[in-house]
Amino acid sequence: MSPAAATMRIIDLHSHWATRRGYVLQTEAELAQQHGTWRSSPSYRTEAEMAGDFAQANVRTVLDFGFTKFLPVEQAAPLHDYGFETQRRFPAVIIGNWLHFQPELGAPALAEFRRCLDQATGFVGLCASGGGGLPASDPAWFPFYDLCIQAKVPALIFVGTTGLGAGLRGGMGIVLDHSHPRHLDLVAARFPALTIIAGRPAWPWQSEMIAILLHKANVWYELHGWSPRYLTDELKREIPRRLQDRVLFGADYPLLSYDRLRADWAQLGLSDQVLEKLFYRNAERLFAELGHGPTPDASTPDAAAPGALTPGPSKQ
Numbered sequence: 001m002s003p004a005a006a007t008m009r010i011i012d013l014h015s016h017w018a019t020r021r022g023y024v025l026q027t028e029a030e031l032a033q034q035h036g037t038w039r040s041s042p043s044y045r046t047e048a049e050m051a052g053d054f055a056q057a058n059v060r061t062v063l064d065f066g067f068t069k070f071l072p073v074e075q076a077a078p079l080h081d082y083g084f085e086t087q088r089r090f091p092a093v094i095i096g097n098w099l100h101f102q103p104e105l106g107a108p109a110l111a112e113f114r115r116c117l118d119q120a121t122g123f124v125g126l127c128a129s130g131g132g133g134l135p136a137s138d139p140a141w142f143p144f145y146d147l148c149i150q151a152k153v154p155a156l157i158f159v160g161t162t163g164l165g166a167g168l169r170g171g172m173g174i175v176l177d178h179s180h181p182r183h184l185d186l187v188a189a190r191f192p193a194l195t196i197i198a199g200r201p202a203w204p205w206q207s208e209m210i211a212i213l214l215h216k217a218n219v220w221y222e223l224h225g226w227s228p229r230y231l232t233d234e235l236k237r238e239i240p241r242r243l244q245d246r247v248l249f250g251a252d253y254p255l256l257s258y259d260r261l262r263a264d265w266a267q268l269g270l271s272d273q274v275l276e277k278l279f280y281r282n283a284e285r286l287f288a289e290l291g292h293g294p295t296p297d298a299s300t301p302d303a304a305a306p307g308a309l310t311p312g313p314s315k316q
Helices: 003-007 028-038 047-056 073-089 107-119 139-151 169-173 181-190 206-215 233-238 258-266 272-290
Strands: 010-016 059-064 094-100 123-128 155-158 196-199 219-222
Touching (some): 003 258, 003 272, 010 258, 047 073, 059 123, 073 107, 107 139, 123 139, 139 155, 139 181, 181 196, 196 206, 206 219, 206 233, 258 272
Parallel strands (some): 010 059, 059 094, 123 155, 155 196
């Protein structure tokens, strides 16, 4: 690993909570699956310990509960508030939160999203995950996209296969086709003012995802959940070429460690200039376009102060 890659700061667009209350895997079946899928084991952290992990790795991150999409709104709301409170405690390393909803719940879910946009002091974005729910192109999502546009926040639309349910009979009911990139493409075409981030490598539909990225200027790409060693050759070729200004770092902490990801990215032979774009510069540009910049280095004194990430005007 080059000295630059070993110490380069990271803006992580997608990771999870390591605390017991927020841990992404909740059921016994999910926890049993962790070792086989991600080669890791649960090791719960306090909020302060989790923040210390990010600081030690020179990382600022946006966190995702994930499992809250399966909860009734009245049960998800306290977890959302827990996320906002923790972000306020550790603004130097936690940029904000991704929020999941069941769009088929209609007005109550939309009202909770509106409340979260009004209450949060850090970054807030919408997760549209077809895993265990409606695909991103379903009209039930459209009011949520309209609210994203009004609030000037992005939608993280998951693409590709998921480790959740992998190897289980019925895959926990998750329909992989609901995360086909064509659903994202339809949303990007219908809502050109919406900033979309494609979440996860889009295997086995990687060629389709690359085509969408080259065609739709309102789509970005973050690569959480995979070691870059296992990305398709096509994607590895495009990252330092046509996609170098569109890719964003995503980790999936605590399921994958930052040390491992740094080492695996460095082994791809990318230049330090491309790694800088991937690790943090593209994310800085994304936040600036959304009106949420700047995103200072977590090692600077200003980053530790509340409001280091300035909320956009739409959240007033």
